Amino acid sequence: MAYPGGKSGDGIFHKIINQIPPHDVYIEPFLGGGAIMLNKRRASSSIVIDSDADVLTDFVGQPGVIVECGDAISLLPDLVATLVSDGKNVFVYADPPYLLETRKSKRPIYKNEMMSEHAHSLLLAMLQKLPCMVALSGYWSSLYESSLQEWRSINFQARTRGGTATEWLWMNYPEPLELHDYRYLGGNFREREKITRQRKRWRARLARMSALQRYALLSSIAELGGTS
Numbered sequence: 649m650a651y652p653g654g655k656s657g658d659g660i661f662h663k664i665i666n667q668i669p670p671h672d673v674y675i676e677p678f679l680g681g682g683a684i685m686l687n688k689r690r691a692s693s694s695i696v697i698d699s700d701a702d703v704l705t706d707f708v709g710q711p712g713v714i715v716e717c718g719d720a721i722s723l724l725p726d727l728v729a730t731l732v733s734d735g736k737n738v739f740v741y742a743d744p745p746y747l748l749e750t751r752k753s754k755r756p757i758y759k760n761e762m763m764s765e766h767a768h769s770l771l772l773a774m775l776q777k778l779p780c781m782v783a784l785s786g787y788w789s790s791l792y793e794s795s796l797q798e799w800r801s802i803n804f805q806a807r808t809r810g811g812t813a814t815e816w817l818w819m820n821y822p823e824p825l826e827l828h829d830y831r832y833l834g835g836n837f838r839e840r841e842k843i844t845r846q847r848k849r850w851r852a853r854l855a856r857m858s859a860l861q862r863y864a865l866l867s868s869i870a871e872l873g874g875t876s
């Protein structure tokens with residue numbers, strides 16, 4: 649069954665993964681069902697955190713995945729600071745329990761909720777200080793809007809148990825020119841299919857080339873860089 653507030657829905661994880669630039673270490677501090685962690689290409693190492701030990705069991709013992717049970721708001725700052733000082737390119741995707749006032753149902757749905765506005769203010773202040781790339785999911789609220797004025801955002805419609813809702817993703821980095829995972833490129837199912845077919849054709853053509861021809865192609869692409 650889908651995890652409450654999970655991002656496994658059709659088109660949802662695609663849109664989020666299409667905003668994630670390349671990184672060495674991936675951190676998902678409010679793991680839940682871990683839809684993004686499960687659907688994106690694995691980073692060299694990943695760290696997953698949740699204060700509910702039950703949601704972490706599936707990830708325990710997976711090579712390259714560190715599992716931490718505890719409060720993400722207190723754990724993240726030191727964790728990120730250590731990794732960044734070791735020269736790691738860190739990406740954090742945070743999908744906390746949404747602010748209660750923004751939810752259709754005002755009833756708690758997680759064993760551990762973030763009921764108070766104060767908890768969200770602490771989270772926002774903490775995330776803003778992290779010295780790495782951060783993406784944060786939520787519904788729009790004046791608190792998030794005013795706290796994250798400097799951040800870029802996208803929004804999109806998502807199907808929920810109670811109908812449709814507008815999902816927001818706030819990011820502290822510019823629109824990526826490169827992605828960590830290109831498998832979900834495209835705005836909708838048809839576009840994604842078209843790009844997947846295109847990539848298969850390119851791969852087949854590349855496989856027929858000599859290594860030197862491939863490197864020549866690579867250097868032409870590098871010359872163009874991110875220009876459109």
Ligand SMILES: C[S@@+](CC[C@H](N)C(=O)[O-])C[C@H]1O[C@@H](n2cnc3c(N)ncnc32)[C@H](O)[C@@H]1O
Nearest residue numbers: 651653654655678680681682683699719720743
């Ligand atoms: C919105 S859900 C995450 C859903 C997930 N992105 C998915 O796709 O299934 C939020 C999660 O945050 C966890 N949580 C709540 N407060 C927390 C805290 N202070 N620290 C870490 N995890 C917390 C809850 O246990 C819940 O699993």
